[in-house]
Amino acid sequence: MSRGRLRRVAVAGLEGVELVLARGIWSRFQPHAHDGLCVGLLDAGVRVVTLEQVSYVIEPGQLFVINIGARHQCHSPGPHSYQVLRLPAALVRSLMDHGELPYFSRTWIDDAELARQFRHLPGLLLRPGPVRARAEPLQAFVWELLRHAAPGVQASGAASGTALALGEDDPRLALAVAYIREHHAEPLRLAEVAEVAGLSACHFQRKFLRATGLSPLEFQQRERVRRACTLLESGISLAEAALAVGCCDQSQLCRIFNGCLGMAPTVWRGC
Known part of the structure; x- marks a missing residue:
């Protein structure tokens, strides 16, 4: 930006x-x-x-x-x-x-x-x-x-705000969303999250995308950014926030931050 x-x-x-x-x-x-x-x-x-x-x-x-x-x-x-x-x-x-x-x-x-x-x-x-x-x-x-x-x-579908409800109409998606949020800082595999939802990987990927407008990986990235925003607001350093949300370094956090919010964390912090 x-x-x-x-x-x-x-x-x-x-x-x-x-x-x-x-x-x-x-x-x-x-x-x-x-x-x-x-x-x-x-x-x-x-x-x-x-x-x-x-x-x-x-x-x-x-x-x-x-x-x-x-x-x-x-x-x-x-x-x-x-x-x-x-x-x-x-x-x-x-x-x-x-x-x-x-x-x-x-x-x-x-x-x-x-x-x-x-x-x-x-x-x-x-x-x-x-x-x-x-x-x-x-x-x-x-x-x-x-x-x-x-x-x-x-x-309906992604446009219905099922992403907002985050699976309130489908308990299987609700389980997957809760799992991604709880383990957002860990490397997650599609098959692992699909198993939590009790679905095959392909079926889960399609269902999740249709419901939220995001792939499971994209949802995890946005969750990392959301958590990082909270941490940055608390005053911790960019490097500390990056490690806390599962990024290997602050440059990785900057990349996903830019991808999700269209701006660098330093710009966001100064808003």
């Missing part, structure tokens, strides 16, 4: 809600999936989002959305600036009429008023004061956003 400015901010009082504010960032994200709904607005430059081998070019002023659990890839051909809002699945589900997770059939949203509303949202969410002062404008925005979800269509 090129030099620029990137801020990653947890919204006070709203569990799991996070803002990512980037200015002049030039980055390339490897294939990944989010366990929440991501909504963004491009302020400058160009962002290319690839979903299911189809690339979409997002231009300044365009609002874009990434479905929960959707495997995708992002890159920018040059420096670009954007703001992204990450919404936990539980919050999104709570605002749906029947508690299902929404599915957006288009990556971009053509709604100038909604884009204007989104542009002002970060300022409201970062404002100090009672939680209600942040929760109400967020809820109003999400309700308007959900009007653009495909009517009568509930997300």
Whole structure:
């Protein structure tokens, strides 16, 4: 990732809600999936989002959305600036009429008023004061956003957020996910994790990918990055964090960090 400015901010009082504010960032994200709904607005430059081998070019002023659990890839051909809002699945589900997770059939949203509303949202969410002062404008925005979800269509497979539930609909996957998390710092073989799930390696690989948008190895790498983030926030050194999550050295952690988050750990730590 090129030099620029990137801020990653947890919204006070709203569990799991996070803002990512980037200015002049030039980055390339490897294939990944989010366990929440991501909504963004491009302020400058160009962002290319690839979903299911189809690339979409997002231009300044365009609002874009990434479905929960959707495997995708992002890159920018040059420096670009954007703001992204990450919404936990539980919050999104709570605002749906029947508690299902929404599915957006288009990556971009053509709604100038909604884009204007989104542009002002970060300022409201970062404002100090009672939680209600942040929760109400967020809820109003999400309700308007959900009007653009495909009517009568509930997300399914990886896009359904089964990755969020992490196997709540399939106890075998839940066992595998728990095993990967518990042993994230160890070298894991596909056959070993498949055995925990009681499935053949091939069947398990397909089922896990379909449910989470990630292969078991990719899931382990993201779990290592997640644990490393927690350790780095506690103030330990990069080298110590790398060893604690099972990397042979800090350069290996930097590689998987870049692959998952599109930035080096040192940049992330300074956000």
